[in-house]
Each structure stands twice: as C-alpha cells, then as structure tokens.
Amino acid sequence: MFLTKLPAPIDIHVHLRDPGDTHKEDFYTGTSAALNGGISAVFDMPNNKTPIFTEESLREKENIAKVKAVCDYGFYFGSTGKNIEEFPKVSERVVGLKLYLDQTTGDYLIRDLASIRDVFIKWPKEKVIVIHAEAENVSLVIKLAKESGNKIHITHVTTKADLERIIEAKKMSLPVTCDVTPHHLFLTDKDAVELKGKGQVKPSLANLTDKTFLWDSLSWVDCFSSDHAPHTEEEKNSPSPPYGIPGLDTMIPLLLTAVKDGSLEMDDLIQKISTNPHKIFNIPVDKDTYTEVDLDENYELKKENLKTKCCWSPYEGWQLHGKVKSVYIRGKKVMEDGRILVEKGFGRNMML
Numbered sequence: 001m002f003l004t005k006l007p008a009p010i011d012i013h014v015h016l017r018d019p020g021d022t023h024k025e026d027f028y029t030g031t032s033a034a035l036n037g038g039i040s041a042v043f044d045m046p047n048n049k050t051p052i053f054t055e056e057s058l059r060e061k062e063n064i065a066k067v068k069a070v071c072d073y074g075f076y077f078g079s080t081g082k083n084i085e086e087f088p089k090v091s092e093r094v095v096g097l098k099l100y101l102d103q104t105t106g107d108y109l110i111r112d113l114a115s116i117r118d119v120f121i122k123w124p125k126e127k128v129i130v131i132h133a134e135a136e137n138v139s140l141v142i143k144l145a146k147e148s149g150n151k152i153h154i155t156h157v158t159t160k161a162d163l164e165r166i167i168e169a170k171k172m173s174l175p176v177t178c179d180v181t182p183h184h185l186f187l188t189d190k191d192a193v194e195l196k197g198k199g200q201v202k203p204s205l206a207n208l209t210d211k212t213f214l215w216d217s218l219s220w221v222d223c224f225s226s227d228h229a230p231h232t233e234e235e236k237n238s239p240s241p242p243y244g245i246p247g248l249d250t251m252i253p254l255l256l257t258a259v260k261d262g263s264l265e266m267d268d269l270i271q272k273i274s275t276n277p278h279k280i281f282n283i284p285v286d287k288d289t290y291t292e293v294d295l296d297e298n299y300e301l302k303k304e305n306l307k308t309k310c311c312w313s314p315y316e317g318w319q320l321h322g323k324v325k326s327v328y329i330r331g332k333k334v335m336e337d338g339r340i341l342v343e344k345g346f347g348r349n350m351m352l
C-alpha cells in the first residue's frame with residue numbers, strides 16, 4: 001500500500017458546541033471526528049450558548065478543551081461591538097476574531113456600520129478577522145478592510161457573486177482571503193430539497209451555477225473549511241431545523257475523491273488545508289504533524305464510521321476514493337484506521 005502524506009491539515013472553521021450544547025458535540029467527540037477525518041488541528045467558533053465574548057468565557061472553554069481534546073486546536077473570540085474592552089485581554093490567546101454579519105445559529109449579529117468600524121479599529125491589525133458576510137455585506141467588509149488595513153477572511157463563500165467580489169478585491173491586492181466548504185462544493189439547492197432539514201445550512205446551499213463557479217475559480221480560494229456544525233438528527237428532522245451540516249469526518253475524504261477524479265490537484269488540496277491556513281493565521285508548520293492517506297482505497301461512507309456525536313452525514317452512502325489511514329501529531333501516532341490512540345487532553349491549544 002502506498003501512502004501519501006498531507007502535512008498538518010487544519011480545519012479553520014468548526015463548531016464543537018462545548019460548553020452549552022454537549023448533547024450535539026463536545027471537545028472529545030469533535031476532536032475525535034477531526035482525527036478520523038485526517039485533520040490534526042481545529043479552530044473553534046465563538047457562537048456557543050454563552051458566546052465567547054468575554055475573557056471569562058474564553059478561559060472556561062480553554063479549561064474544558066484542555067482536558068478533552070485529542071487533536072490540537074485554537075479558538076476565535078467573538079464580538080457584536082459591545083465587548084471591545086476585552087480585546088487586549090484575549091487577542092493573544094485566540095487565533096482570530098469572528099464577526100457575524102448575516103444570520104446563522106445563535107443571535108450574535110453585528111450589523112451597524114459604526115460598531116463594525118470600531119471593532120476593526122480596535123482589533124490588532126496583525127490578527128485576522130474571520131467574517132460571515134453574504135451579498136452586499138461582502139462588499140461592505142472589503143471596503144472597511146481597505147480603509148483600516150485589517151486582514152479579513154471571508155468564510156464559507158457560497159455564491160458566484162460573492163466570490164467575484166472577493167476576486168476583485170484580491171486583484172487590487174487588498175488583505176482579503178477566503179474559504180469554501182465541502183457542502184457548497186458537493187451539494188446544491190436541489191440536494192437541499194431531498195435532504196429536508198439536514199440540508200438546512202447557512203449560507204444556504206446554492207444553485208448549480210454557483211457551485212460550478214466555485215470549482216472553476218478554486219485558484220482564488222485560499223482554504224477549505226468544514227464549517228462542522230453538528231445538530232442531532234431529531235433536531236434536524238424537526239419542523240424548524242437548526243442550520244448546520246457536520247463535516248469534520250468527511251471533508252478530507254470528499255476532497256481526496258475530487259483528487260482521484262481529477263477535479264482537484266493534490267498540491268492544491270495541501271495548499272488549502274495546510275499551507276494557506278498556517279500562513280493566514282501565522283502559525284509555523286510542524287514537520288512531525290501529518291496525515292497519511294491511501295489514494296487507492298475505495299469505500300462507502302457509512303454512519304457507523306463517523307465519530308461526530310450527532311452521527312449523521314448528508315454523504316451517507318456516497319462512494320469515496322481515498323481513505324484517511326493515520327494521523328501523527330508532534331511525532332506521535334494519534335489515530336489509525338478510525339481508532340483514537342491518545343488519551344483525552346493530548347491536544348494542545350496552539351496559541352498558548
């Protein structure tokens with residue numbers, strides 16, 4: 001068996017739900033899903049039940065992860081513009097700041113221009129601001145980044161129009177980067193109809209023209225991120241399902257399948273799951289951290305092979321090509337053939 005090495009894959013956008021919603025996921029199950037999917041580090045979002053808007057809530061989350069995580073990790077701080085005095089206390093402990101300009105799980109929107117400007121001014125320039133922005137909000141934050149010089153990263157870019165806005169900014173050499181998720185690359189609004197509640201996600205699954213444009217314009221996309229957003233099957237099958245699709249177990253397997261069928265180059269995959277995330281977040285690549293994959297193994301994705309606590313995937317039954325075999329972190333083998341080989345607490349906070 002010939003194994004291919006992926007250096008230190010990072011998933012820069014996950015929701016591990018701990019604390020607050022540990023019936024959906026927790027730091028042990030979420031980081032186990034990461035390892036199962038070949039990811040050696042995750043960056044966790046701040047939209048917990050009690051959002052990570054204060055130094056106190058950040059410290060609580062740090063303490064929980066410290067005893068549960070099996071892969072490495074970093075945290076985002078969040079803001080609606082009312083906690084700017086916390087920034088100097090937390091900015092060195094986190095990978096970046098997260099802002100929500102458009103609707104998603106949790107009610108943490110920042111919409112008024114004065115608040116967004118203020119946040120941009122007060123957040124340290126060398127640290128990235130990751131933004132959920134859609135449509136004209138993409139243009140707005142690009143304009144603000146141009147004014148302020150902040151590094152911004154637009155996450156889960158979904159539509160042709162939004163990626164075009166970002167390409168235009170990149171052509172002007174503005175400090176703007178972006179990522180796309182597997183669900184926006186592999187699913188469309190047609191799948192959303194079939195999947196019912198399980199296809200409800202923010203940003204919504206888009207149409208075939210949007211999806212095709214993302215694939216055709218991948219050279220402008222800096223990273224892949226899973227936006228791993230677990231909710232239970234019961235919640236997703238309810239009359240008002242919460243938004244989100246789990247993706248940690250499946251992101252690299254889906255992308256390897258794309259490598260196998262020729263729609264993605266292996267070098268490009270490595271750029272977007274490792275090289276660029278390390279650059280954008282200013283983290284050195286550890287040469288003893290890597291994932292081994294067998295590009296020749298074909299298999300069907302089955303629910304029983306997932307490690308996420310929510311235990312479902314929109315890709316159940318898909319035929320995949322390219323299997324994650326093992327993960328090494330800082331020289332230690334931490335996962336082999338779906339088995340987690342380290343104790344809870346092995347994972348380290350990359351910022352501390």
Ligand code: DOR
Pocket residue numbers: 015047104105132200201202203227229230243244245
């Ligand atoms: O659909 C989503 N759900 N999109 C996000 O960005 C957040 C997430 C969640 O936290 O459930």
Ligand code: ZN
Pocket residue numbers: 013014015045227229
């Ligand atoms: Zn998200």
